Amino acid sequence: MSTTANTIARAEEVITRCKLLAAFSEDAGSIRRTFLSPPMRDCHSEITKWLAVTGAVVTVDAAGNLRALYPGARSDAPRLLLGSHLDTVPNAGAYDGILGVVIAVALLESLEKRHLPFAIEVVAFSEEEGVRFGFPFIGSRALVGSLDEELLNRHDSDGITVRAAIEKFGLNPADLPRTALRDDTLAYLEFHIEQGPILESIGRPLGAVDAIAAQRRMEFVFLGRANHAGTTPMHLRHDAIAAAAEWIVAVEHAAQSHPGLVATVGQISAKPGATNVIAAEARVTLDVRHKSDDILGPAADSLVRMAHDIAERRGLSLRQNILLSQRAVAMDPFLVEQIQEAIRSTGFQPHRMTSGAGHDAMVLAEKVPAAMIFLRSPGGISHDPAESVLTEDVANALECGLHLFDQLANSSELQKRMSRA
Numbered sequence: 001m002s003t004t005a006n007t008i009a010r011a012e013e014v015i016t017r018c019k020l021l022a023a024f025s026e027d028a029g030s031i032r033r034t035f036l037s038p039p040m041r042d043c044h045s046e047i048t049k050w051l052a053v054t055g056a057v058v059t060v061d062a063a064g065n066l067r068a069l070y071p072g073a074r075s076d077a078p079r080l081l082l083g084s085h086l087d088t089v090p091n092a093g094a095y096d097g098i099l100g101v102v103i104a105v106a107l108l109e110s111l112e113k114r115h116l117p118f119a120i121e122v123v124a125f126s127e128e129e130g131v132r133f134g135f136p137f138i139g140s141r142a143l144v145g146s147l148d149e150e151l152l153n154r155h156d157s158d159g160i161t162v163r164a165a166i167e168k169f170g171l172n173p174a175d176l177p178r179t180a181l182r183d184d185t186l187a188y189l190e191f192h193i194e195q196g197p198i199l200e201s202i203g204r205p206l207g208a209v210d211a212i213a214a215q216r217r218m219e220f221v222f223l224g225r226a227n228h229a230g231t232t233p234m235h236l237r238h239d240a241i242a243a244a245a246e247w248i249v250a251v252e253h254a255a256q257s258h259p260g261l262v263a264t265v266g267q268i269s270a271k272p273g274a275t276n277v278i279a280a281e282a283r284v285t286l287d288v289r290h291k292s293d294d295i296l297g298p299a300a301d302s303l304v305r306m307a308h309d310i311a312e313r314r315g316l317s318l319r320q321n322i323l324l325s326q327r328a329v330a331m332d333p334f335l336v337e338q339i340q341e342a343i344r345s346t347g348f349q350p351h352r353m354t355s356g357a358g359h360d361a362m363v364l365a366e367k368v369p370a371a372m373i374f375l376r377s378p379g380g381i382s383h384d385p386a387e388s389v390l391t392e393d394v395a396n397a398l399e400c401g402l403h404l405f406d407q408l409a410n411s412s413e414l415q416k417r418m419s420r421a
């Protein structure tokens with residue numbers, strides 16, 4: 001089925017806006033935008049300009065989330081939340097997270113001042129990737145009330161705490177309780193690029209996410225002995241980099257032999273860091289995921305045991321630290337059904353799928369029914385400047401979103417939820 005010329009034009013505008021936001025970066029020549037970094041302010045002011053036309057009321061909450069309230073037909077209408085994140089990984093693409101925010105803005109514009117039985121709150125989350133503080137979902141955690149003292153006191157590589165970063169941006173951590181989800185929140189919906197190859201491989205533009213995979217993130221420090229690279233015989237070394245390297249390759253083999261398991265060592269650094277010095281210390285991170293909690297737990301434990309065995313055999317010690325332990329999260333079955341129906345109304349067969357990537361939706365799901373719509377990722381590429389999205393897929397996502405609004409506005413299940421809200 002073809003989308004209207006109007007929707008295509010809006011989709012083109014969505015892509016132009018994503019590219020425009022990509023220019024707001026901490027790094028010259030590549031995209032990097034971490035929690036409450038200066039370019040985040042530029043994003044806020046640009047998005048606020050777009051939102052002003054819709055009549056939505058825009059604020060920035062104490063966790064740095066941009067929030068825009070588009071009123072419902074009645075002043076006491078409950079809220080439907082629509083959002084994604086504005087932060088990025090280093091050397092990022094222009095669409096991860098940002099596309100979901102920009103699509104949400106475009107959906108408000110598409111309503112052309114039509115008001116629904118529910119208000120729509122667009123939330124552009126300040127932090128989802130975990131780059132600056134080594135811990136993800138700061139923005140969405142604030143909404144579910146789990147941005148606790150321990151997290152507020154975490155610090156970045158410059159020693160700045162989350163609390164100080166909030167203050168430096170001109171926000172007040174004492175207002176954090178006011179960021180919490182209201183009791184009359186009906187649901188949270190998130191549009192996002194798939195970031196993988198599945199939709200493309202089956203030739204479908206849109207997917208309905210029914211679950212988000214469990215993940216564990218850890219850091220390990222292999223502690224060996226620094227010594228002279230020229231004089232220390234090979235059999236007398238306690239080389240931290242060599243130990244870490246042996247473990248990294250073992251992690252890759254283990255994940256390859258475990259169906260559905262993905263394990264990544266994405267960071268490595270070593271001290272003292274000189275060509276002619278055997279490394280005393282190697283710090284590595286681990287990111288390990290599976291859609292089943294029952295498989296992820298034992299698999300991750302076995303990777304940890306492997307690290308200990310390698311360290312012990314090489315006469316090193318090992319420190320380890322869990323950065324994140326996130327259980328698999330099911331999306332709300334009613335919303336998943338509704339998304340599938342909206343994809344069908346747009347003219348396509350929906351594909352139900354598990355997300356291997358983490359998303360704000362998995363945090364919001366702790367408190368409110370949540371679900372996601374995936375857009376096909378050309379080449380399956382994400383977390384890289386080559387990340388892209390097709391204009392026609394964005395147009396289809398916009399049409400799907402409008403069908404979804406209408407379905408939800410007319411659904412008896414949502415009427416029940418609205419009367420309880």
Ligand code: GLV
Nearest residue numbers: 129356357358359
């Ligand atoms: C988010 O991008 C993730 O790493 O899952």
Ligand code: MN
Nearest residue numbers: 089096129383
């Ligand atoms: Mn990401």
Ligand code: MN
Nearest residue numbers: 085096097128
């Ligand atoms: Mn994302």
